Amino acid sequence: MKFTLVILGAPYSDSASQSALAFAQAALDDGHSIHRLFFYANGVYNASRLAAPPQDEHDLPASWTQLIKQHQLDAVVCIAAALRRGVIDATEAKRYQKDSNNIAEGFELSGLGQLIEASAASDRLLTFGP
């Protein structure tokens, strides 16, 4: 089955991100495919490569980055939701004259159209929210 996951929760704020990650891993282990991960609302914080959780806690953003890399997943971060929260890539940082960027490897900023396209192309759309 082909899944698209919508992640609305920030890491460590609620269980949405952790649940989505566990679901994604289980689905892939079971031979299903993931058409797209779509990070929206507070979920965009999962794409920051600057999160530095305590060493005795699960590094959730790093786990996402690793999963995306390992399975070559399409991971889209809603650009409007990300920019207003300070999650930004090099191109947008330049456009808005910001002194740095923080998007992790494997994530891509794009529009809500990517969510709409994914819903049309997937068998199941799953939302992980607060």
Place this chain on the structure above:
Amino acid sequence: MKSLLCISRHSPYGTAIAREALEAVLAAAAFEQNIALLLMDDGVWQLKDQQQPIAGIQKSLARNLNALEMFGVDTVYAHQPSAQKRGLNTAELCIESIEWLDDDQVRQLISNHDHLLSF
């Protein structure tokens, strides 16, 4: 074309989630998708008239709800028991075309759609 149902269950200004749900609905409508909106639980507060967000700090959500029709989302569904439980005055709302549903009708609405977007 697959049909989408967006369920919005949070009040309008306490968090950004209600606004971002509406933005997703408007985006889907702009891409000419078959999308419907259902407000339930605290989401029915989004329908309240006389919303007066703080100028310059918050934008009115009622304006986005009113834009739905222009984007081709003709009917907004709302869960009647949620409104009743909260004492929402259904005579004074910020939009006109609302279809009130009971539990069974919500169940049916959900099963009539291919995908759910749950906020």
